[in-house]
Amino acid sequence: MSFNDDMFDDGELSVEYSSEDNSEPDVDLENQYYMAKSRKEDNPQHALEEFQKVLDIEASGVKGDWGFRALKQMIKINFKLGNFDVMMDNYKTLLTYIKTAVTRNYSEKSINSILDYVSTSKQMNLLQMFYATTLDALREAKNERLWFKTNTKLGKLYLEQEDYMQLQRIVKELRDSCLTNEGEDDLKKGTQLLEIYALEIQMYTAQKNNKKLKALYEQSLHIKSAIPHPLIMGIIRECGGKMHLREGEYDKSHTDFFEAFKNYDESGCLRRTQCLKYLVLASMLMKSGINPFDSQVRLSLLFSSHQLRSLLQLFRILGVLDQFVNHLSAPYDRNNSYSY
Known part of the structure; x- marks a missing residue:
């Protein structure tokens, strides 16, 4: 995969601004960003230095979209170059932007794209660290929807690895997030419950646990308010x-x-x-x-x-x-x- 084959590339129309922000993007930040981006194919190391300049310019003001986009590019380049420690530092910095610097919808799409991209790695320790860092940040940001999606992605990753002990831990966390105060399944979260059941069904199918499969199937029939x-x-x-x-x-x-x-x-x-x-x-x-x-x-x-x-x-x-x-x-x- 070339550097231009960007699964989470930033197109001209991908920038989202809140209705309260009527200002134009800073010209210096924009120019620096696109200059750096133009060099990532031929000289990725130099591109990293140029993307860092975007962050340096931004540091004199407030965190915003151009810094967020620069960090996304830096994460990808460092992943391709195998600079995983630096990549994790970039990612942790990017996660500090999700509360106020960019819109919620934009940050969710970006994080999902990044997770899909790095999930191609065969280094399970790296992936576990990446997902754990993401989940911690989402808990702090109180983004329950993206937390659930991210944990489900991690569960699917463990399913592919046949790591059923870790998968069961993930399933428990997901189930706990869908409980009422009385400890029962919250049927108002029907769509999420069906996603959990489907994940469990794949696990118990692999383990040939027909008793569990029957129970899950019967549970799923009670879910009415869902659009899975x-x-x-x-x-x-x-x-x-x-x-x-x-x-x-x-x-x-x-x-x-x-x-x-x-x-x-x-x-x-x-x-x-x-x-x-x-x-x-x-x-x-x-x-x-x-x-x-x-x-x-x-x-x-x-x-x-x-x-x-x-x-x-x-x-x-x-x-x-x-x-x-x-x-x-x-x-x-x-x-x-x-x-x-």
Whole structure:
């Protein structure tokens, strides 16, 4: 990835000012920022020195957008150069801007982009330090929404690393943030609760803990006031489909797999193909007149995904159903994993 391939680059239109700020950006800061930015590809070390000058100029006044943007660029360059200690210092400085120097929406987008960028690192210690620093700053800023999103991102990171002990710690923190004063799940936070349930479902699927999976699925049915991402509902409904299939409730299994497929399809998740095969099996087992291939979209999806051979093998499944049902509890294929 080149320095110009910037996942959190600053475009001309990305600057946000509050309605109370009618002043023009300081010309010296702006000129210095763009001069530094023009040099980051050919001479990143020199660019760092020039971005530092933005901060030096800003120091004579108040913290603002140009210093924030300069720090974002410095974080990226130092990450690319492997200067992780300096990068962490830059990031800690950037986090001091989120209370008053830039708008809440702008700071949230920027922090999310930075976290996504550094999460490509394979150094788990660095990532843990990065996330811990972020979470501490968000607690201090009382930004509960971004704190929840950031902790969820960290949970997904532990899931990918199969570090279930740390993941359980994250899940507990997330659950605690969604409790009422009486210690019950706050159903008013339905969207957040469903995100937590989906994260737990992926963990317990990998651990083959069917008892926990059943409890989570049933808990999710009680959440009414929520507008979750379709991928979240896909994960939950697939869990229900597998549970009902294991219990021989093929009608319910068919319904859940169909809903899971629709949600996966809407979110663009690759698991839609795997889920469609489960839907075919459930349809066969319930001996219904429903043709799971009545949609040309679903049929073309199977053929375009080179799944025809796997699909034909389903006709032999009835003779080895017990083995297949056990297979449903196995960890998901990493090549066809959830991504959101």
